[in-house]
Amino acid sequence: MPIIAPSLLSADFLNLQHDCDMLNKSDADWFHLDVMDGRFVPNISFGPMLVEFFRKSTKKTCDVHLMIEEPGNFAEAFQKAGADYLSVHIEACPHLHRNIQQIKSLGMKAGVAINPHTPVEQLKDILADIDLVCMMSVNPGFGGQKFIPYTIEKIKILRRMIDEQSLPVLIEVDGGVTLENAASIIAAGADVLVAGNTVFKSNDPVATIKQLKNIV
Numbered sequence: 001m002p003i004i005a006p007s008l009l010s011a012d013f014l015n016l017q018h019d020c021d022m023l024n025k026s027d028a029d030w031f032h033l034d035v036m037d038g039r040f041v042p043n044i045s046f047g048p049m050l051v052e053f054f055r056k057s058t059k060k061t062c063d064v065h066l067m068i069e070e071p072g073n074f075a076e077a078f079q080k081a082g083a084d085y086l087s088v089h090i091e092a093c094p095h096l097h098r099n100i101q102q103i104k105s106l107g108m109k110a111g112v113a114i115n116p117h118t119p120v121e122q123l124k125d126i127l128a129d130i131d132l133v134c135m136m137s138v139n140p141g142f143g144g145q146k147f148i149p150y151t152i153e154k155i156k157i158l159r160r161m162i163d164e165q166s167l168p169v170l171i172e173v174d175g176g177v178t179l180e181n182a183a184s185i186i187a188a189g190a191d192v193l194v195a196g197n198t199v200f201k202s203n204d205p206v207a208t209i210k211q212l213k214n215i216v
Contacts, residue, residue, distance in 0.1 A: 003192040005030035010196030020057040027213040030061040037068035048081040055082025079106040087111030087134045138175030147176030159189025
């Protein structure tokens with residue numbers, strides 16, 4: 001079964017406690033928390049303070065995705081806020097290995113996020129050092145975008161790279177995940193599905209999460 005990680009970016013920010021309670025009672029495995037700085041991506045979301053509130057609201061894994069420049073300046077703050085996984089963008093890290101070492105030294109699982117235009121082959125020399133690849137299947141910055149079809153081929157390539165080295169690295173797919181395309185995403189080799197609008201704009205989010213969870 002896939003790991004289901006609803007993206008709180010699509011939640012109702014006037015009723016966050018309600019949405020957190022819903023996720024806690026649902027089959028969701030993780031809380032996916034998108035952090036944007038208005039520099040690396042053309043949008044601003046939230047920072048460590050809100051992550052801390054989410055952490056207090058759940059015992060589930062808090063999966064923090066940093067869409068920011070100079071993420072090394074903030075890794076400790078997100079660790080203190082309660083992040084379990086912390087993903088940084090390969091495109092934002094000229095010294096990626098150093099960033100990964102920092103995240104691990106702070107006791108978090110380390111992830112690398114990769115934009116749609118970036119070849120997965122660029123991950124080759126870092127795969128053995130990380131726990132997760134967050135593959136963007138839309139251009140980062142905004143929810144509600146359509147899935148980029150070529151992502152399926154990128155997942156397959158990455159799956160082969162991981163399996164050839166027998167690594168325990170999870171493939172997370174973030175952006176445009178729906179009930180209609182989830183099966184093909186999983187079949188290509190994904191382990192974690194990030195779903196925002198699909199869950200929170202659903203008439204029955206709990207049932208939608210259950211459907212995603214049971215896709216094989």
